[in-house]
Amino acid sequence: MKNMEKKVLSGKNYIGNSLEATGDTIFHTFNPRINNWNKTDFIEATELEVEKTIQLAHTAFQKMHKIGGPQRASFLLAIVEGMEARKKAILVHYCSETGLSEERCLTELNRTLFQLRSFAELILTESWRNPSIDLANPEAKPPSPDIRKTRIPLGPIVLFGASNFPLAYSTAGGDTAAALASGNAVIVKSHPMHAGTGEVVASAIIEAAIKTGMPEGVFSNLNAKGFEVGKQLVTHPLIKSVGFTGSIRGGTSLIKLANQRKEPIPVFAEMGSVNPVVLLPKMLEEEMDKWSTHISDSIMAGTGQFCTSPGLIFMLKNDTSTTFIQQLETKLMDYESSCMLHPNIYDQFERLKNERSINCALTEKEGALPPNFARQTIAHVSGAKYLQDHSLQEEVFGPFTLVVKFNTVNELLQGISQLNGQLTGTIIGTTEELQENSSVFLNLQNKVGRLVLNGVPTGVTVCPSMHHGGPFPSSSDSQFTAVGIDSILRFTRPVCFQNVPDDLLPLELKNINRCKIQRRVNGLFSGDSFG
Ligand code: NAP
Secondary structure (H helix, E strand, O other): OHHHHHHHOOOOEEEOOEEEOOOOOEEOOEEOOOOEEOOOOEEOOOHHHHHHHHHHHHHHHHHHOOOOHHHHHHHHHHHHHHHHHOHHHHHHHHHHHHOOOHHHHHHHHHHHHHHHHHHHHHOOOOHHHOOEEEOOEOOOOOOEOOEEEEEEEOOOEEEEOOOOOOOOOOOOOHHHHHHHHOOOOEEEEOOHHHHHHHHHHHHHHHHHHHHOOOOOOOEEEEOOOOOHHHHHHHHOOOOOEEEEEOOHHHHHHHHHHHHHOOOOOOEEEEOOOOOOEEEOHHHHHHOHHHHHHHHHHHHHHHHHOOOOOOOEEEEEOOHHHHHHHHHHHHHHHHOOOOEOOOHHHHHHHHHHHHHHOOOOEEEEOOOOOOOOEOOOEEEEEEHHHHHHOHHHHOOOOOOEEEEEEEOOHHHHHHHHHOOOOEEEEEEEOOHHHHHHOHHHHHHHHOOEEEEEEOOOOOOOOOOOOOOOOOOOOOEOOOOOOOOOHHHHHHHEEEEEEEOOOHHHOOHHHOOOOOOOOOEEEOOEEEOOOOO
């Protein structure tokens, strides 16, 4: 494993197509499973290197408008090929930088490749731009002009990935796929905890860019272990948007930086969430065993290090809920504990758990554990106490859930109305209970991006109808999804052409419908040509 690491990695930055590193700030990734540092020296990008990268991205972006959908699609498919060819190296670095299993790596890799393929298919036609045409009407009073609308890319985009998805939400993850698919240039600020995985994936992207004739600078990958590189990127006037997946603290600092610029820019931040689960009593009476298994599995998935982990459970105080929680605790404590991604994440888990112990009773996994292994924990608090302490709904990233027992449905509704914005909300109940408690459904719907009925929040299906992004602070803009092909809309903006002659219009807006797509013409969808 160590040999492979030495052979494949340079520790340098991809500045456009070349590997460069003139800086002297060195850092290492960490293997939490063996509690030791990995060998490769990663070299943080210098201020000059960051500037050079931005200039390259700016120039590349200006050339990208000449590169049509099919060529960009070939680029994405060539990334898939390159990543498949590097599967072994990806596996080695992914596992040694995260402590996650090979099985998990392969699942995430497949998902990442699926995302890239989906965007490649999407951009073969121009339908994704939602073209809309309102033909001139000289007879109208007053006469109306010819107005046509499409979407165009934003410009060079800076992307930050999260520690817990080194592939699917990182270097070639959903944000990168969406931003490249729509014709942007991308600079990834590599996650310092999986910089090696990042470099291997970046090499596949660069190889694909060269192979498919993309301009140099369409993609770069910069190493950094501190905030300075990220700050320089986000505040640079040539950067036009930011994509971020990570903690609420990280996301809100970047939003602040972007808003303080002379020209504020959009930051699409996908942040933390506690994903409340409301358990109604009749369903628990009927299917207690099933739901205690599903929920404990969901809490433990990925050692609780998923943005959709169920971190908060709302119940009514009664005998059924007492028995259910006893069962849930037994099942949860039966799991073998597992290691967290990094000692920093483990330390933060421990710190937040200790903070919770001031106001809540904790039940934790017992016995000796190796370093970096998380003790799964259930915390308990009364509805009354919970309603008084807003900090109790903050994310404890790891295998942790807080059970809140309310005395009445009204108290439970108050708990829901006090919730911050969430990625998901779940209700488990019988059809009858759901009808009787329709206000629970309606109130929870207003707080979340995805409402799950009789299921668990973990496991985000990648499909066009998925919405992954809820009201603030789970996301910075609840109108957009970070998962699925609609996520392409984030890195584009509408532009409207008024009285522009046909030869100057983009393909999807021309009179002759060469793309053979449905367009909205005078308000109705049609595949017709005209003029
Ligand atoms: P993180 O600490 O916020 O880091 C994410 C990235 O942002 C890293 O590259 C980090 O660089 C950078 N960063 C953080 N704060 C910054 C700042 N103030 N200025 C500049 N750069 C900054 O998050 P993480 O620990 O990697 O990931 C775990 C979190 O991600 C959890 O809260 C989880 O819920 C969330 N998550 C959300 C989603 C979603 O779709 N909503 C998906 C996955 C994970 P440094 O490492 O150098 O600080």
